[in-house]
Amino acid sequence: MKHSSPGLYDRLFAAVYDPLMARAERETLSPLRSRLLAGARGTVLDIGAGTGSNLPFLDLPDTRAVFLDRSASMLSKALGKGLGKQGYPVIGSATALPFPDECFDSIVVTLVLCSVDDLSASLGEIHRTLRKEGSLFLMEHVLSDSPSRAAIQKLATPLWKRLAAGCHLDRPTDHLVRILFREEESWKEVHGILPFHVGRYKKRNQGTLLSENPDSGA
DSSP: OOOBOOOHHHHHHHHHHHHHHHHHIIIIIHHHHHHHHTTOOEEEEEETOTTTTTGGGSOOTTEEEEEEESBHHHHHHHHHTTHHHHEEEEEOBTTBOSSOTTOEEEEEEESOTTTOSOHHHHHHHHHHHEEEEEEEEEEEEOOOSSHHHHHHHHHHHHHHHHHTTTOOSOOOHHHHHHHHEEEEEEEEEEETTEEEEEEEEEEOSSOOOOSSOTTTTO
């Protein structure tokens, strides 16, 4: 995640994001968010909070949330939806979270690891800031296990990431997350050609990410 000033592209992307995603949210993503986030508790960090798509599902008893995003324009939209009643916004980077070690009970990442600048570093930062008994709640589109679909994803990614704020269609996030986190529950759904991996994880006490960034050169 890069820090971004509220330039023209940033403001435009924030303005069109909700209308463009409305049908997908209604028919696909909101039901997945609802099922996944029901178990969030305590002090919650929502990484890549964007325009506040997770807000309705984090309004839970005994929770207080921090909503982090690189885009001030996106967070401004979320504030208009009532973000301030559930927590507070922070402009920051997933690759260098501005928080101390082991300070969150729950960390939420939904449709954000596809666009971070360094996936390995971001997973490392999530591991660092999650408490020992905390939970990671993850929903990401991932590289297909089907060779033909994976080939399409890889071919489309160079253009798509330019159009969609750095979104990569071909990241094997579901495999990389297991290096630092232990899977408690997960499931996969395919929508269009995109497989979505949804799961809840606990942090491993020991573990290191691959020293080589799988996205290098992308």
